[in-house]
Amino acid sequence: MYKVGSKAYQQVNLETDVSLASPHQLMVLLFDGALNAIRLAGLYMQKGNIASKGSEISKAINIIDSGLRSCLDFEKGGDIAENLARLYEYISQQLLLANLHNDQEKLQMCFDLLNNIAEAWREIA
Template structure:
């Protein structure tokens, strides 16, 4: 997993000062939580909301971090399945960005929140 790169990308996107986070498990937990927060915010956001683009950017960045943090060699099928989930969420966020009423952000929120719960029990 490329945690240093993920941390750098997240920091650039949010300017959140994550340099103190060295635990990869914590970094993924934080990223999953940020993605969930963004997805929930996007469900109620309208086209004229000033924070719309910032929220979309943060959601895409969180998804990118999660996807690039996967280790396909060690993770095998689990990594492949997680990538598919993240890719589904990315496609739904992209649909929402285009104001597509068929964007299924609620399904993304559910699966990401389930992952947050499962992730909290791993360590």
Template sequence: MYQNQDYRLYQQDDIAAQACVATSHQLVLMLFSALMDELIRTKSHIKAKRYEHKATSVNKCIDIINALTAVLDFDNGGSVAANLARLYDYCVYRLYDASNQLSIELIVEVEGIITNLYNGWQTLGKK
């Protein structure tokens, strides 16, 4: 038990250290990566019928999506920022539905959208 808790604390410290030196682009990629990891956990909680953990995971996913929405630059981003905001909203609503219906399929749908967006951000970083 303590080893698992110690590892989590170490992992949190490592993420905090990475965030301190990351560019804004890298921070967005970190958020996407954390979101994709949490979506996987959410599916496993549904499969294992750990509904309390599922609820916690869904809330984390929604918090991350809200953080991605909060960093959108609506002043300079134009239609791209507005479209991303709509996509993020759609993902949040699908996660609510997935949580209520205990639907892995809806989470897979959100994973597909998030993966495409993540790949786009990665491509932007290479340019």
């Protein structure tokens, strides 16, 4: 019962954060969501929980592909946007491979790459 209430509270809190966020803050929320999903996937991988690991990796890939990559402005961003698009694609592919092979190192590499970009976004503020 408490778990359901906690999930509902987290969802309302997230919806509030999103509705009040600036475009910059929305990007940070996307990064945080993807990083959290990768972190959870690693924990599930260690515990042998294949279904939850796959679910979290899918969530991270979806955030990267449908969130981060779709926000790139190739007209204004030029080479930076192109390079980020390639990096996001690489991270998504590596996440798939990490899932397929239960590769903790590959998962950590994806986390580190994405976290480096996220840190840069956080510093912009």
